Amino acid sequence: MTKKFFSYALLALALALGFSANAQDRWSKERINDWYAKQPWMAGANYVPASAINQLEMWQEASFDPERIDRELGWAEDLGFNTMRVFLHHMLWEQDQKGFIKRINKYLKIADKHGIRTMFVLLDDVWHPYPNLGKQPAPLKGVHNSGWVQSPGRNILERPDRWDELEGYVKGILKHYANDKRVVFWDLYNEPGNTNGNSYGGGGKKIELPNKRKYSLGLLKKVYKWAREVNPSQPLSIDVWTSVGKKIEQMSAIDRFAYENSDVINFHCYSSAATTEKTIKELSKSGRPLVCTEYMARPHGDGTFQNVMPVLKKYNVVAYNWGFVAGKSQTNYPWSSWQKPFENEPKLWFHDIFRENGEPYKQAEVDFIKRTTGKQTL
Template sequence: MGFADRLNLNAIRTWLSYEAWKRDPASFGRALDHFLATADKHGIRVLLGVFEGVGRPPVPKNLYDTDPWTGTSVWSPGKHVMRNPDQWDEPKRFAEWVTNRYRDDERLLAIEVMNEPGWRPWKKRFARAMFDYVRERRGDVPLTIGATSFANATDYYDWGIDVIQFHYNYPNTTDIYRGVLQQANELRNSINMPVWLTEWQRIADFGWGQKEVSVAQRGPDYASLAPVIRKSGVGNFFWSLMLKPAYMLSQRKRGILNGVFHEDGAVWSTEDASALKSMSGNGTFHGTERKEWPDWAKEVIRRA
C-alpha cells in the first residue's frame, strides 16, 4: 500500500479466494480486515471482487503452484461448481459472508461480484445467480461485474449493476484506444452511470501471433497509454502494481511481464511511474529505476 501511495493512487482493485475462505473463514476474515485497514490508512479505497472467471481449475496443484512459469490464476469456484446449480449453496454462503460484513463499508469503492464471466453461458448463469443473491442482500456499497471488453460490459446492464466496467489491456494504437474511451464517456453520459476501465497495460507493438517477441516488448510500458487515458477522464485501474508474470497463462508462456514495483521499492521504469502518478496530480516520480527481470522471472524469459 505504501508503493500505491507513492503513485498517488486513491483506489486499488483485487479479489478474494473462495477456496481460501472455505479452508479457514476466521483467518480469511482477519487477513481481509487487515488489508482493508491498511488501505484505509493510506487513503485508498478498494474495488473488491468475490468470484473469478479466468484461469485454470482450482485443483490443489494449481492452487499452490508458485512457479512463475506455470502458476497462474484459477477459476473461483471451479467449472464443475459453476455448471451445476445444485452445487451453488456453498458459493452463496461465501457471497453472503462478504455481503453481510462489507455491504455498508465505506472503505470499499464497490463490490465486484465476479471478474470476467465472459461469453460462456454457464459462467454467465452462475455470475447472474450470484449477483442476484448479493443484490437481494445489498447495502450502500455499489455492485458491479468485471467485463472482458467494452462490448461485453453492456451485457450486465440489465442485471441492475451500479457501475459498468470494461477491460482493454493491449490495444494496437492510441487512436483505437482513444475511440473506445470516447465511447465509454458517451455511454456514461447517456445512462448516467459510472463507467470504469478496470484493466489496462500498454500499446502492443507486436502481434500476438508472431513467434518472436523482443525483451523490450515483453516488459511494461504504461507511459504508452497513460496520457490518453488521463485526457479522457475515464476512471481507471492499471494492471498491475507489483512486477509479476502475466496473469493469463498464454501471455505468461511468452515471457510477458506486468507491473511497476520490484519488491525492494525500485521501479521498472521511472517514466512509467511518473506517467501513472500524473493521472492524479504531480507526475514527477522520484525513485530508483531498474529495468531488470526479477530472479524468479529470468527462467520464464529464457524458456520463452
C-alpha cells in the same frame, strides 16, 4: 381482482423469474452520478503482493504477508494511487470465515493507512479451473500468471445444483463490508465465461468446461440477485470484457447482462489510446460512470501508461492497470509465454510497475504516473 390477490400474483411471477421479493434494483442514473461526482479521480492497480502466486496464497493464514503488503501499498501511495482492485476466493470463506475476515480487515487497515480504497472481486473465470487450498505451486519459469486460479472453478460451475453453495460466501462478504467506506466498489465476477484458450501451453480448452459461457451466465445471474438482496452502500459491477471497440448492440450475452445491470460500467481494454477512447465513448451511452478495471499491456497497440492513462483521466474514468509488483505472478511476461516460456526477463515488460525490491521498471514511467495523479508536479 383484489389488491391482495394482485400482490400474491406479482410475488409468484417474481419468484418464477428467479428474483427475490426483497431484491433491489440497480442504482438510478441520478443516484450513481451524484455519488460519483463526490469522488476524486481514482487510479490504482490490480493488486497481489509479490510473495503470492494467486488469491489463495495472498490470503491463506500461512502465507498472508501484511508486512510486504504494507511496504508495497506504500509504493502505491507514493505514486498517487488511491484505490486498488483485489481478488478474493470462495474457498477461503469455506475454509475459515473468521480468519479470512480477520485478514481482510488487516489488509483494509493497511490500505486505509496509505489512503487507498479497495474494489474487491468475488468470483473469477480466468486461468486454472481447478483451485485447491493449501500450499500453492511454484511459478512456471518464464510464464505469465502460471498459478492463478478460478473461483468457483469447474467442479462447481458445471453443476448448477451446486451454485447455491456460493450464496453464503457472496452474501457474507457483502454484508460484512456493506457500509465500510474503505471499500469503494464491488466487482461481482471477473471475466465470466473466459475459456482461457491460450493458457496451459495452448491447451486451456482441453480442461475447461464445454459451453462455459452458458454456465457462467447462469451463475452470474444468481450472484447478481444475491448481491442486490444484500444491497450494499457501494456500487455493484460486472466486467464488460469481450466488447472492446464494439457497438453496444454487438455485445455478447454476458457483456450485455453486465452492461444492463451494473451501477457503474466496469470494462477491460488492453489496447491503444484510440481504441480505449472509442470504447469509452460507446460505453458512455449508458449515462453512467465508467471504471476501467484492466488496462496497460505495453506491447498491445502501444498500450502504455503514457498513451492510455491520460485518456482515462480526460474522461474521468477510474483507472486500474493490471499488475503492480513483478513477483510470483510473473505478469511482466506476455500472455504468449504460455506457448513459449521465456528464458530471461522480457526487455519490454507486459504488465507491472516495480521490481520486488521497489525499484521501478522505468523511472520515467513512474514519474509520469505521479504527474498524472497529481502526486508530483513539473
